[in-house]
Amino acid sequence: GAGVSQSPSNKVTEKGKDVELRCDPISGHTALYWYRQSLGQGLEFLIYFQGNSAPDKSGLPSDRFSAERTGGSVSTLTIQRTQQEDSAVYLCASSHRTGVTGNTEAFFGQGTRLTVV
Amino acid sequence: RKEVEQDPGPFNVPEGATVAFNCTYSNSASQSFFWYRQDCRKEPKLLMSVYSSGNEDGRFTAQLNRASQYISLLIRDSKLSDSATYLCVVLRMDSSYKLIFGSGTRLLVRP
Secondary structure: OOOOEEEOOEEEEOOOOOEEEEEEOOOOOOEEEEEEEOOOOOEEEEEEEEOOEEEEOOOOOOOOEEEEEOOOOOEEEEEOOOOHHHOEEEEEEEEOOOOOOOOOOOEEOOOEEEEEO | OOOEEEOOOOEEEEOOOOEEEEEEEOOOOEEEEEEEEEOOOOOOEEEEEEOOOOEEEOOEEEEEEOOOOEEEEEEOOOOHHHOEEEEEEEEEEOOOEEEEEOOOEEEEEEO
8 A cells, every 4th residue: 555554443452462463564665663652642662673673672661562574564563461551552654764865754554542441 | 851852832823823833852863853743633644854954835834953953843824724733753863763753732723
């Protein structure tokens, strides 16, 4: 597709269950970001991928959170043993390779709204 | 102190008003700068990049002052449809390439 695609758009899960969130970036974009946004709050950085590697995963809140990216394209964010405080909108963004002047704008998917009950 | 600081607002202005948003950043490794717009319960969308010489897109003008580490966005002739949260964003390129978002400034344009 033409834009960043995220799935599912909504996910309700029981506390303690694992969830997987998927992001399909814009074709050709090598940089991929995951952010989290709680209701009424700003964007919280989680992790950044350049290609398949994650040079910066400093924002992952705990070891329950992990992410991977394969083939330089699709990324999956996994949350194990979900807690109620994990409830938020999880946003994915992609851009051309950072460091290339004029091509660093990031474009967001519509997000996955996660509710842990 | 946050790496990117914005006045949270809200800015409540009448239609037709001119409104200015300011943003400061603390990391000198910041290399690229953007303004994004976020509507309620929607994803952020790129409004405009900010260039060193300043740039304009219709009613929107962005300025960058690297010496002061300061970015601004000016909206002229405000429309009701401009009501949204405006996010200042910097791309830090040192040992880590990371887009850093400000918390946003909320704008309400009233009839």
